[in-house]
Amino acid sequence: MSDVDSLIQTIADQRIRICHLRFTDTAGHVRQISIETGVLNRSLFTDGFMIDGSAVPGWHAPTEPDPVLRPDAASSFVDPFAAQPTKVVFCSAVEAGTSHYYDACPRGTLERTLQHVQRGLGADQVSIGMELGFSLFDDVQFDQEAYRVGHRLTAMEAPAASGQAYQGGNPGHRPAARRAAFVIPPPDHFSDLRSEIATILAGCGIPGVTHGHGRGACQHVLILPPAPALVAADRLQIARYVVQNVAAGYGKSATFVPKPSRDEHGVDLVMSVAAYAAGRALFHGSAYADLSPLCLSFMAGILAHAPMLAAFTNPSTNSYRRLRPGEEVPTVLAYAANNRTAAVRIPLTSRPEQKRLELRFPDPLACPYLSISAMLLAGLHGVARKLEPDDPLDRNLYDLPAEEHALRHLPRSLDQALDDLDRGREVLTAGDCFCGTLIDTYLALKRAEADEIAAIPHPAELRLYWSN
Incomplete structure (x- = not known):
């Protein structure tokens, strides 16, 4: 079973109500947007969730396309402090309409870096x-x-x-x-x-x-x-x-x-x-x-x-x-x-x-x-x-x-x-x-x-x- 399928099954089995999509801005601050799990499906993990990039300091200007949060199902955990049954999923930001990492996203930067460094070191x-x-x-x-x-x-x-x-x-x-x-x-x-x-x-x-x-x-x-x-x-x-x-x-x-x-x-x-x-x-x-x-x-x-x-x-x-x-x-x-x-x-x-x-x-x-x-x-x-x-x-x-x-x-x-x-x-x-x-x-x-x-x-x- 894939990470996405496993997460969706866990959400159903544990009756999780809310999913926090959590990301990190350029200055290193953690931010999130929350959705009800009733609208969560497999396409969210491929198409992502669009956010207002102009609301994040240093991200897109109001005249530019908004970035998209792409959740990493393998990173999920149950929020131990939420009043409602809640899952947290870390996200990397990508450009809308593409699979390219958003330039200002720190998590996406680390994903790119790992691919490059592991090739250079001969490491897996x-x-x-x-x-x-x-x-x-x-x-x-x-x-x-x-x-x-x-x-x-x-x-x-x-x-x-x-x-x-x-x-x-x-x-x-x-x-x-x-x-x-x-x-x-x-x-x-x-x-x-x-x-x-x-x-x-x-x-x-x-x-x-x-x-x-x-x-x-x-x-x-x-x-x-x-x-x-x-x-x-x-x-x-x-x-x-x-x-x-x-x-x-x-x-x-x-x-x-x-x-x-x-x-x-x-x-x-x-x-x-x-x-x-x-x-x-x-x-x-x-x-x-x-x-x-x-x-x-x-x-x-x-x-x-x-x-x-x-x-x-x-x-x-x-x-x-x-x-x-x-x-x-x-x-x-x-x-x-x-x-x-x-x-x-x-x-x-x-x-x-x-x-x-x-x-x-x-x-x-x-x-x-x-x-x-x-x-x-x-x-x-x-x-x-x-x-x-x-x-x-x-x-x-x-x-x-x-x-x-x-x-x-x-x-x-x-x-x-x-x-x-x-x-x-x-x-x-x-x-x-x-x-x-x-x-x-x-x-x-x-x-x-x-x-x-x-x-x-x-x-x-x-x-x-x-x-x-």
Whole structure:
């Protein structure tokens, strides 16, 4: 039975009333339109469902043909938070009247990229693993007016401010700042909340999720098991949806902002990548750390183009408050076996099929479709040109001596990363994976975000300069 037939049968058997057609816009935001399943038939999966493209920032103008959402039946899951029995199906956008992917659709970009990269690597599968960080707060308040700008985050796990009473109960029952990893209850107040997230994710078709408390107060981690790249990207969107809904059910506010607190290192999105051909691990070999020459060239391509990748993997102005030299965050563009301070790490494993590369600099605001696509194309560029990485740096890169500060680093700002993307776009347009229109649209959307933030006076800025 095909995926479409199976989905239609499941909808009938389970008396599903509503189907959410969910897609991702160019900036990485998840959107949806809902239909009653009484009008759902096989033609929807071939002809698609037309939407108003002018309502999506960066998509079609009002004078252009509307894009069509083409559902992927294999991606469906039951929405655990809907009041009515509801299925969610991820969609890619195509041009009306054709089978061509819509240029501005991130999911379609990843589908194109996978076809191109797998041919280039001689692979039949690219596998991606995700380690998703997030923060939990009791309450968040924003204040942005002409003469008043600020925010306030409150959380039972947050360290008390100087002179302020701790509101979370016994002060011994909160994690110490920067020493919170792997704590158990009662300092870990949210083990049950995370377990509920993991249970719901299993019901959404994502079994085997591992979870724990993060390194800092209010920080948490979900580890999603490796999956084929398109499935992994869909799963990250599901995980973020589940995290925010479960948190809301507990009366909490979850955020994927990388660095919401000045005093914590921030949260990350660790991405691992591996490639296979007929079950054979293409990244396993006899070179450094048991890597193959293909893998070394793939890694060299990622490191060479990491400043450009940062525009997708670290897509917010807040991302670069986390990526600051001197913080315990991988900013040096180097690699090493088992070294968590390097931008690319090779985890130790005795099993060839688990040989993989681990990117440690992305953050949870990354659009998974564009980030994975860009990372794979950068790696393929390294393979095509037989690039070789520099020597590994098997030491702590968080504390470099002054003479080594000339090592290549990730960009220091979103503007710099966007400039690198604009200069390096030919790597992404190879094989017609990324189209120039998508890159131009993405650059325009992200530059507008950066300009908006740059125009707002910062409270610390006023404090520093008010009396000068």
